Amino acid sequence: MSNHYSSVGLVTAQRAEFNVPLPLANGSTLDQYEMVYETYGELNAARSNAVLICHALSGNHHVAGRYNLDDKNPGWWDTMVGPGKPIDTNHFFVIGVNNLGGCHGSTGPSSLDPATGQPYGSAFPVLTVEDWVHSQARLADRLGVDRFAAVIGGSLGGMQVLQWSITFPDRVANALVIASAPKLSAQNIAFNDVARQAILTDPDFHGGDFYRHQTAPRRGLRLARMLGHITYLSDDGMGEKFGRMLRSGSYQYGYDVEFEIESYLRYQGDRFSGVFDANTYLLMTKALDYFDPARHTGHNLTQALAAVKARFLVVSFTTDWRFSPERSREIVKALLDARKDVSYVEVESVHGHDAFLMTDPAYVRVMRAYLRRVAEGLQI
């Protein structure tokens, strides 16, 4: 029992520097860059037990464990990664990485541009999921990992998993694509664009070069995050948790917080806008918009997946309306049509898109069962 809930313990972020230019989808290159990452568990002698965790919009490399004994918040997927947990660090060598363009240590818009000695700001390139996969592959090379036992991610992370299986079919044994989609819908793009416009039109954005003005577009980023949060939760889940509950028990007839849901959203927005980089937020939403692996095969996803060799686990959640089960089924159908090996589970959950970060029992069970089989099949 205690094993189920034990932690990877204290962890330290590591840093890898790269000096070979990385060609990007936009036609430019990133000539030198750093990536921060963390690892949990031990790489086995056969180097066959590595697992890569790909993060979503606001995630990072700090997947599990704590930085010190007073650290109140463990890594963002500490419920899933650790000894005895579904992504079991007794069996796997788990890698968490902060994507390029991020704001948690890897080279991004707030990093110093070696060409100018100033933060990149608007000069930082717009990146794609393909760019991230290429950069992650270089990190894997550095760590001596030729082939991953599993690449795992939810939401935007799931898109990276899909791209890994397409770009490097020989380097992915198992692909776990959770609460994701094969491409954004018009509505998905629309929400992203409102979020971006909130940031881009904030007078403190300064065309992306707000760093040199010692300010940040916090109003815009706050709105973007508030809006994002609505799409992460389900209508039902929000109803159960907040309903029409009033702060003070009666209508105030003004514009301060009135309903508890307002208080929750504003708090989330305030907190996020104080710690996250607005340029990173913009860049992440663009990577979401651009992701469309079937774009290169005449909009035929089956054909895009033709060369894939991984076995797949695809997971969706019933109340997720950002990336609904229907979107996961598109992936599953294309994999089946391409005669690939795929398991699909639609988890009953009230948690909407956020469910991929939660611990609904059926979700935890299927992750544990799938990954136990992966662990049992490892070459040692």
Place this chain on the structure above:
Amino acid sequence: MSNHYSSVGLVTAQRAEFNVPLPLANGSTLDQYEMVYETYGELNAARSNAVLICHALSGNHHVAGRYNLDDKNPGWWDTMVGPGKPIDTNHFFVIGVNNLGGCHGSTGPSSLDPATGQPYGSAFPVLTVEDWVHSQARLADRLGVDRFAAVIGGSLGGMQVLQWSITFPDRVANALVIASAPKLSAQNIAFNDVARQAILTDPDFHGGDFYRHQTAPRRGLRLARMLGHITYLSDDGMGEKFGRMLRSGSYQYGYDVEFEIESYLRYQGDRFSGVFDANTYLLMTKALDYFDPARHTGHNLTQALAAVKARFLVVSFTTDWRFSPERSREIVKALLDARKDVSYVEVESVHGHDAFLMTDPAYVRVMRAYLRRVAEGLQI
């Protein structure tokens, strides 16, 4: 055939002044105010054929017809109101009114406060659906209408219809509640609050008194409208109309318009923010949040509807996710439980919430059929 598509023709807005203080839900009063309205058709001798049209968030009194021969855009419900149309001005005396707090002529935040000679701005009271119904009843008195053959509205307009039937049971013969809800969900309130925060945090808002600074919070209002638009359209409808269509045929890797859906939304936002009053927008969203007729009857909607005498037509649209069919069914169930006379139609439509302004054939058919029976039953 031509009769079906004929118009009420040229129309003129009229103005009514009121000098008896109107008590408001927030405890204050509006001491003097004006309401602009339009009428189409003739009030019959028995004064039994009046129909009130209640508008939604961005609507107004200009429901049908044109102001002059060069006027390119007819009133907002010109498809529904006119000679031979479902709300047939050959039979009905139709009244359109701009709600108090509006920005199309009725007294609102941008009107001059007689106490100061300056625009009300932040001094204008937050209004409720109940306040509107009371003010509309005074206008009906002025026009000599004791009892409406029908009160009709979609969305926020449908809430006014519901409130009319509750507040003045003897004054409403038929209540047509379209694409509406008995109260907002937490998710509905959340979207409204993001829209409000966009306006309230715009540096040009000046606490609501932007008029005196010769500016307006256009950035915030633009974002609010963009967000609103996403919730008016269905995911499917947006997908059919825009999909992932690119402006230029290829990815630009920047933050200008890339997908057609972005172009559409930004255009809608730009246009709206140039003509609509931000304080009115705030006030309308608050009226939506506050509407909850069952609040006075221990959250029992059936009980709230106990004294209602109107016959009801409730209409919802399959792809409306802002006020889904489920929300209309709550109203229908409460009416049935209260042993009221109600017809309910769930219209198959791809147009989402906006469908109430469109002309899906099944929708037009049911409106026409219901109102023909109302016309046939009129006392003359």
